[in-house]
Amino acid sequence: MATDPPSKATKAQKAREQKIASRQRKEQFLSDVQAHRDIFKGAVSTLAENHHKDEKVVAAHLYASSRLVKPTRKPNLYNAVLHAKALERKAKGIGSEGKDTLKNLSAEVANTDWRDLTDEQCTALLDGLAADKQQKELKENQRDLSAANRVRTFERTTNALETELVTLSAQTGCEYLSFFVGSKVTDGIAARILSSPGIRDACIQLFKDTPENMVLRIQAYIQGGLSGVVRVTEGARTYTTLKAEVRREILEGLRDILKTERAYREQDLPTVMSYKQYDGLVCTYGVQIVGWTEAGGVTNPDELGHVFKLERLLGALKKKTCCWEVLSDEEWNAKRDARAAANAANLLKRRKERIDKGKSKKKLVKSRELVDSSEDEAETDVASGIGAGSGPFANEPAGDSVMDGVVDA
Structure with missing residues (x-):
């Protein structure tokens, strides 16, 4: 019995299947991340408890320590030869070949006898590589960053420095204080303070001020002179x-x-x-x-x-x-x-009780004497004609009130 060939999936079906597979992979990834995050938190808590350290310090030692320390590698002769070959191609006017550049350079160097170079030639190649690398780093440090790049670089570097300082303080027991301020208002760099608890307490006791307020005044002076300090001081927070x-x-x-x-x-x-x-x-x-x-x-x-x-x-x-x-x-x-x-046990401090607690708070009724007195005054006013000549009943006789008829009725 012949069977029908399986029908080919349409583009919509393939797209739907790909979305489902992508969602499943993402969910699995997030699940694995959460599992490893729990493992990391558990390891940090265990180490902090066993060694009587702060969890932040332990986390810095585990994953964030020495991020600013650049690895030092011994100069490699092969890299120096590749660098010299690249400079030679550039001098001949041969442009970059994209991702194939390194592959082609490696093929050219492989056909040479670069391993048989003399000591003088090797030293010259290594010195040239080091000099070019130093020149490149100098240009990189001197280039003018855009405002957004300056802010990102500032935040990234100060965050890394904070980790390094916390680690250094934990290892050596030293105290630290660092101020970072922008030289111009247009830099977009917010003042940053990195200080240890001991330094902070010392500033409060000696200068009667916190490092945060001190760095704000320093930045105000750098950016606006004494007038800037006056403006910041006038806007200081009160008690x-x-x-x-x-x-x-x-x-x-x-x-x-x-x-x-x-x-x-x-x-x-x-x-x-x-x-x-x-x-x-x-x-x-x-x-x-x-x-x-x-x-x-x-x-x-x-x-x-x-x-x-x-x-x-x-x-x-x-x-x-x-x-x-x-x-x-x-x-x-x-x-x-x-x-x-x-x-x-009646040990809790209770709120004060009102003197009139338990007494009725009903509104007091006027006494009979006050009521009779007010009625007599009203009758006297009507009899004397006070108020006559105005209002809707201005033409009525003073002794005959319209309201009297309403009451009698």
């Missing part, structure tokens, strides 16, 4: 402004974590942050603040008392080193049990 920013960061962080981690609806989110009832808030929502920068635990920003403390706390909130964290079920239950026990 009240810092308190407001800290409170806003804390409240927004609370609302965000309740929406994302506890699935609270917008209308059910808290609109204020009660610092005096912080422990009760933790027991109610199952979240807590970690990384508080000041001693004594979480407290009202108004009680910190110093600008540099507020700036330190605000910086930690913006960098997410101080943030809200979800409690595990065990931690949450333990805190609620402890609070219930303290409440039963």
